[in-house]
Amino acid sequence: MMLFTEVRGLPVVLPAEAGPLGTVTSLTVDPASGTVSHLRIRGGRLRRETALAWDAVHTIGPTAVRLRAATAPDTVPPRHDLLGRRVLTEAGTEHGTVLDVAFAPETGRVLTVFTTRGEVPADRMLGLGDYALVVRAG
Template sequence: MMLFTEVRGLPVLSADGDRRLGAVTSLTVDAPSGTVSHLRFRAGRLRGETVLAWDAVRSLGPGAARVAPVTPADAVPPGHELLGRRVLTEEGVERGTVLDVAFDPRDGRVLALFTTRGELPADRMTGLGDHALVVRTS
């Protein structure tokens, strides 16, 4: 298990570890499936963000993310940042703000959401957009 806050800032290396490609900026989550779908990183402050599909991540650990060769993506989903996102139920009831997310670094499965109002099971996520993370009430 790893936390999103542990991943942010990790070096991104080529799969063989020979080249440093940048540093992780965020992880994109597909809320309905409850999995990490993309890893996002920058090579420098003035460089654009590179987005890789999760299946291009060869390994992810406390020291670095190792990734397959970077190729231009066909269709990149919007990158809604989950950390700091407001949490609402399907009925529109405020359920706090996301502080951190636990996930399995091997398969990208989200395990739990840690919010300002306590822990939420990942299987309650239904959608993530510009305004909020939407969760089922039970």
């Protein structure tokens, strides 16, 4: 298990390359599947923010994110960061703000969303937009 806050800022490297491609700025989540869909990176050889599909990730460790091979940037999905996002139930009841997210680095599967009002299991995520993460009431 890893936390989003542990991944943010890690260098992203390619096999047999000298320097980092960039650093992780955020992870994009697909609430419908409950998985990380993209890795957002910036800096290094990439001057602007770029999104790479999760499939390009080989391993994530405490010191770096390693990609499988040279990967073309993916179509950048809308930027809806989970960290700091307001959390609402489907009925509109406030459930705090997202502090962190636990996920399986091998698969990208989201395990738990940690909010200012407690933990929310990933299977309760319904949608994510500009305004809030919407979860099923528990």
